[in-house]
Amino acid sequence: TSAKATQPPRLSVIGTGYLGATHAAAMAALGFQVVGFDTDPTKVAALSLGKVPFYEPGLDELLVEQVESGRLRFTSDVADAVASSDVHFVCVGTPQQATSHAANLSHVEAAVRAVAENLVGDALIVGKSTVPVGTASRLRGLLAETAPAGVRAELVWNPEFLREGKAVQDTLHPDRVVVGGASARAEELLRTVYAQPVAEGAPFISCDLPTAELVKVSANAFLATKISFINAIAGVCEAAGADVTVLADALGHDVRIGRQFLDAGLGFGGGCLPKDIRALMHRAGELGAHHASRLLQQVDEINMGQRERVIAMATEACGGSVLNRRIGVLGAAFKPDTDDVRDSPALNVAAALHLRGAQVTVFDPQASDTARRTFPTLGYAASAEDAVQGTDVVLLLTEWPELVALDAGRLAALTATARVIDARGKLDAQAWRAAGWEFTGLGRIAA
Numbered sequence: 001t002s003a004k005a006t007q008p009p010r011l012s013v014i015g016t017g018y019l020g021a022t023h024a025a026a027m028a029a030l031g032f033q034v035v036g037f038d039t040d041p042t043k044v045a046a047l048s049l050g051k052v053p054f055y056e057p058g059l060d061e062l063l064v065e066q067v068e069s070g071r072l073r074f075t076s077d078v079a080d081a082v083a084s085s086d087v088h089f090v091c092v093g094t095p096q097q098a099t100s101h102a103a104n105l106s107h108v109e110a111a112v113r114a115v116a117e118n119l120v121g122d123a124l125i126v127g128k129s130t131v132p133v134g135t136a137s138r139l140r141g142l143l144a145e146t147a148p149a150g151v152r153a154e155l156v157w158n159p160e161f162l163r164e165g166k167a168v169q170d171t172l173h174p175d176r177v178v179v180g181g182a183s184a185r186a187e188e189l190l191r192t193v194y195a196q197p198v199a200e201g202a203p204f205i206s207c208d209l210p211t212a213e214l215v216k217v218s219a220n221a222f223l224a225t226k227i228s229f230i231n232a233i234a235g236v237c238e239a240a241g242a243d244v245t246v247l248a249d250a251l252g253h254d255v256r257i258g259r260q261f262l263d264a265g266l267g268f269g270g271g272c273l274p275k276d277i278r279a280l281m282h283r284a285g286e287l288g289a290h291h292a293s294r295l296l297q298q299v300d301e302i303n304m305g306q307r308e309r310v311i312a313m314a315t316e317a318c319g320g321s322v323l324n325r326r327i328g329v330l331g332a333a334f335k336p337d338t339d340d341v342r343d344s345p346a347l348n349v350a351a352a353l354h355l356r357g358a359q360v361t362v363f364d365p366q367a368s369d370t371a372r373r374t375f376p377t378l379g380y381a382a383s384a385e386d387a388v389q390g391t392d393v394v395l396l397l398t399e400w401p402e403l404v405a406l407d408a409g410r411l412a413a414l415t416a417t418a419r420v421i422d423a424r425g426k427l428d429a430q431a432w433r434a435a436g437w438e439f440t441g442l443g444r445i446a447a
């Protein structure tokens with residue numbers, strides 16, 4: 001009826017992890033009625049109480065506000081979530097497969113199947129998870145097979161570009177909205193959902209399904225390539241006696257290049273970039289696009305090589321073996337402003353040194369709990385001071401502002417030898433040297 005058509009669409013969010021929980025709270029903040037569903041009952045229980053099960057700046061406040069407003073609720077009953085909504089955002093995980101570089105699509109398939117089986121009326125399914133190109137078109141087949149007869153169900157792809165640590169801001173004020181494969185009706189619905197960001201100037205880019213899927217993975221591949229590029233140049237800087245941090249600043253002034261993602265160091269990690277470039281490497285290979293596969297293979301190798309470099313530098317600082325040496329590790333999260341340690345370079349280096357016999361003590365302002373769950377055998381300290389106590393070498397592995405700002409003089413007195421390796425290129429080398437530290441940085445001039 002025309003009365004119904006003027007009602008704002010009611011939204012469901014299927015999968016309430018980093019992406020889904022943020023999306024659900026942000027859509028409620030935009031004024032929509034939202035229900036979040038997750039197969040993990042502990043997440044549903046926490047979110048229902050207004051508690052975010054992970055650290056994301058600003059999300060706690062937004063979640064509490066939106067749950068209290070009555071616009072946002074969470075359920076463990078998928079039939080309830082589907083029956084209460086018109087538009088269903090699929091936000092489940094697409095991790096790397098255990099035995100290959102390809103993405104594991106079982107969660108996305110299960111989510112679409114569960115929505116389809118429980119549809120009670122016309123609906124729009126909007127994939128937001130990051131998927132290999134070609135996935136959405138297969139999911140359309142699944143939807144057509146599974147949806148009840150007589151129900152008009154459409155599936156489109158609307159990839160998500162949010163950054164952890166800035167997820168709320170990125171969701172409410174995206175740089176662009178990309179929608180693939182939408183009919184006129186689906187596009188109208190999504191223009192309603194994203195009316196506010198679009199009114200604020202975010203371009204609404206409507207394209208075909210494979211283009212939408214590929215925009216997301218290409219964006220991540222480009223960012224990863226930029227980081228591996230500067231790390232490759234850092235190797236040249238070290239060999240030639242140049243300073244990569246000064247070089248990166250100078251490069252960054254060129255607006256065609258830009259300064260972001262040009263920090264030489266330990267490289268990228270997290271739940272997205274590594275698995276996304278590997279999935280694209282794999283998919284490009286399947287499609288016969290071998291240049292892309294080879295390029296990304298190099299990007300990945302350079303990136304993983306940085307972890308080996310830092311392990312080797314730490315070993316050298318300990319006199320050739322880390323066995324029974326005490327190593328203080330500052331940072332465990334894959335980047336600042338998150339407690340996410342999925343494929344974290346920092347935790348990877350800390351664990352590798354531990355496995356080689358070092359006594360490793362880690363401090364992270366937010367990620368100690370998630371790190372402890374992943375690597376319970378490492379030592380965890382309650383402060384940076386405790387982590388560096390009596391150590392043979394200190395490693396800065398995640399560039400949290402509070403770690404970068406640590407007082408070099410005060411810390412030096414606590415260690416056994418005042419040796420530091422800055423694996424993120426963020427410490428003030430001069431100040432640390434002046435405070436008595438033997439300072440080593442990747443791609444920077446030796447003392």
Ligand code: NAD
Nearest residue numbers: 015017018019038039040092093094107110111129130160
């Ligand atoms: P996550 O692991 O934090 O969350 C995934 C959630 O899905 C979990 O809570 C899990 O319990 C739930 N789930 C799994 N199967 C389900 C099912 N069948 N039905 C309902 N819920 C189910 O992962 P994430 O970081 O939020 O990533 C989700 C997707 O978003 C991935 O494809 C990722 O690549 C993409 N993405 C993530 C980010 C990010 O910064 N985290 C940014 C952009 C895109």
